[in-house]
Amino acid sequence: MTQKKKVGRPRSFDVDAALVAATHVFWEKGYDGASMKDLTEAMGINSPSLYSVFGDKKSLYIKAIERYLANDSCAPMDAFESEDNIEKAVRAFMEAVLEYATQQPEGLRGCFMANCVSTTVGTVGGTKELLQEAILSADERLAARFDVEKEKGHLPENFPSKERARLMFDLRQGLVLRARAGISRESMEADLDIRVCLILQTVAS
C-alpha cells in the first residue's frame, strides 16, 4: 500500500519532515503571514516540488493541521493521563498548560490549534471541522480518564465527567490567552490549587 513506486527519479526530501517544517511556519506566522517563500525555504524544497506533493497553499495548510493532530502529542494531555492520582493528574494538566503556554519557543503563536488554526475557520475550508474534531476529542479523552477514576471508586458515582472535562479544557484557553498577553506564569500558578479543587469537587445535587 505505502510501498514506493520504483519508476522515475526518487524524491530527494522527506515528505513528513517537510510537513513538520511547514507546520512551524504556519504556527509562527499564521496562514496569511506565511508566504510560499517562507514555506519552501523552511521545508528545504522548491515551489514546484511543494505544489506537486502538497497541492496549493490551502491544501498544504490542511495537511499540516491533519498531520499535527495525528502525530503531535499534547503535553498537558499526556501529563493528565500518565499521572496516577487524579488530583495530581488534574494539577499536572494545568501545570503542563502553563509550561506549554509560557515557555513557548521564540515566536510561535501560542497554541497551534487555538491561536493559529482558529483564525482561519472562516477563510480556509476544512479548518473549522478539524478544529471542532480536536476540541471534542480532547473533551472525550479528559472525560474518559474521569470515568476510569469513577470505576476505581476514586471519584463519586455522580461525578459529571464530561461536564468537568469541558470545564477543564475551557479553562485551558484562558491560560493560553493570558500567557500570550505576557501575563506572568506565577500569577496564573496562584489560581491552580483552587481550580483543581473546583474541577474535582462534587456539589450536592
Added chain:
Amino acid sequence: MTQKKKVGRPRSFDVDAALVAATHVFWEKGYDGASMKDLTEAMGINSPSLYSVFGDKKSLYIKAIERYLANDSCAPMDAFESEDNIEKAVRAFMEAVLEYATQQPEGLRGCFMANCVSTTVGTVGGTKELLQEAILSADERLAARFDVEKEKGHLPENFPSKERARLMFDLRQGLVLRARAGISRESMEADLDIRVCLILQTVAS
C-alpha cells in the same frame, strides 16, 4: 484642546468612523489578511489620506485596537454589571458570551481581542501590552462587582472575588473557541447552570 485648526482644506471624512471601519476589516480578515486596498475601500478614503492621518499599517492597527478598547462596550460585561441579582448577573454574562460568540455577524474572527489581536503579539509591537491591559481590566471589572456584592452581604466575606473573576473570564475564552469551531450553542448552554454555581459557591476554607 480638541478644537479644529482653521487653516487649510478641511478633512472630508470622519476620522473616528474610518477607524471603526478599519477595525472591522482587521477583525474580519486579520492583520496580515487585511490589505491596504481592503482598508481604504472600507474606510472610504484614499491611501495618502490614510497614511497622513493614521501612519502606516501597523500604526493604524494599533490605533484601531486602542479605539476599540476605549469605546466599544463589551456586551457580556454590560450584562454582568446591569443585572441586579448576582447569580442572574453571572448567568447573564455567560449567556451574553454565547450570544456574542455564536451570533457573530458574517466573517468576523470571533472576539476581536482574543482571536485577532492575540495573533499579532509577536509581530506587531504594542499589541501585547494592549491585550494584557484588556484582560487585566476585565478581571478588575468582574472582581469589582463581586466586591460590591460582598459589601451588600450577598456574598460571604471570604468570597475570593479576584480569583473568581479570572475563572469567569478564562471560561469565556473556552466558549469563544468552541463557538469558533462551530460547536452548537445548545451544547454549551447545557453547562451554564453548573458553571454559574461553581463560580459563586464558597468552599470551606
Added chain:
DNA sequence: CACATTTAATAACGACTATTACATAACTGC
C-alpha cells in the same frame, strides 16, 4: 544504450503588496 517516468531547478507569470510623489482642490487670513 535509449526509453519512459518521475522529480528538481530555474525562471518566469500577472496580480497584488505597502508606500509615496506629485499635481490639484479647498479652505483661512490678509
Added chain:
DNA sequence: GCAGTTATGTAATAGTCGTTATTAAATGTG
C-alpha cells in the same frame, strides 16, 4: 484676490504574492 496651508485624487514606485511552464537530472526497464 492672493499667499499660505492642508487634504484629496491619480498614478506610480519597487517589491512580493501564489502559482506554473519549461528544461534538466535521476531513476527503473527494454
